[in-house]
Amino acid sequence: MDLKLPSLEDIKDAHRRISPFIHRTPVLKSSLINKYMGAEIFFKCENFQSVGAFKFRGATNAVMQLSPEESSRGVGTHSSGNHAAALAKAAAVRDIPAYIVMPETSPEVKKKAVAGYGAKIYLCRPTLDARESKMEEVMIETGCTFVHPYNRFDIIAGQGTAALELLEDIHGLDLVMAPVGGGGLISGTSICAKGINPDIKVWAGEPEGADDAYRSLQAGKIIPSVNPQTMADGLLTSLGELTFKAVRENVDEIRLCSEENIVKAMRLVWERMKIIIEPSSAVPLGALIQNPGGWEGKRIGIIISGGNVELSDLPFKPSDI
Secondary structure: OOOOOOOHHHHHHHHHHHOOOOOOOOEEOOHHHHHHHOOEEEEEEHHHOHHHEOHHHHHHHHHOOOOHHHHHHOEEEEOOOHHHHHHHHHHHHHOOOEEEEEEOOOOHHHHHHHHHOOOEEEEEOOOHHHHHHHHHHHHHHHOOEEOOOOOOHHHHHHHHHHHHHHHHHOOOOOEEEEEOOOOHHHHHHHHHHHHHOOOOEEEEEEEHHHOHHHHHHHHOOOOOOOOOOOOOHHHOOOOOHHHHHHHHHHOOEEEEEOHHHHHHHHHHHHHHHOOOOOHHHHHHHHHHHHOOOOOOOOEEEEEEOEOOOOHHHOOOOHHHO
């Protein structure tokens, strides 16, 4: 595949393209969290984005660049999470078909959300092979364009627009952080941040139980995620060739976070900021809590990736907050 990465200009172009359709999400902070952490932390709240996650940025950027012929055949992907909903809604905005392959085990609430945007859902067994083979069948049947959730130029450029807004709104940041799973968000974030200020530090937060990006960076090659064990269900996928290249070139460190510190960070934000974030979003803050050193006293921007959490299955009791 072509390993050309987006530039800062590509991210700015993406922002102009998608601005009519996305929310410019707020940047919030908490004096209590700042005091607790000993740093000034600015949270870019993509939990307030359309479909409840940053994924709508990249999906919209991809869909809005389709040719008329491609648009007539629609778009497709395999996903049980935020990308499925994001692509379904982006397709609905452009009034084109969307075909989504989802595992049979996907939560009903997610199936309903995707269907609610007008997408056609194809169920499959809950394995990667089953998802990919069913997607191949759907592409042959419909002629739709497959939109990868992260390992794609226009997806990365779209995801980078969250960091662009953050750095436009908050000046003088020393460090920018985002979680890493497949790597679309941290790729766009790091390209944007380094493009604006080559001296800014970019760190990724990753769960200890799904630390394939950390191990990949150490090894200098992609180490696939095998049987990851973490409540941060948005961070279970492995890096792709494009996102691995972006991480190697632009991310200064990957800091790991235990399940205990994911819960601690998630509760801290829920309790002190009164906003809902999902476990994946808590990983960067949790990684700072777990790894003191090099960030104290700094101005830190953290991208909260999303707020789609199953309220009946929280890792803590709501009555505790």
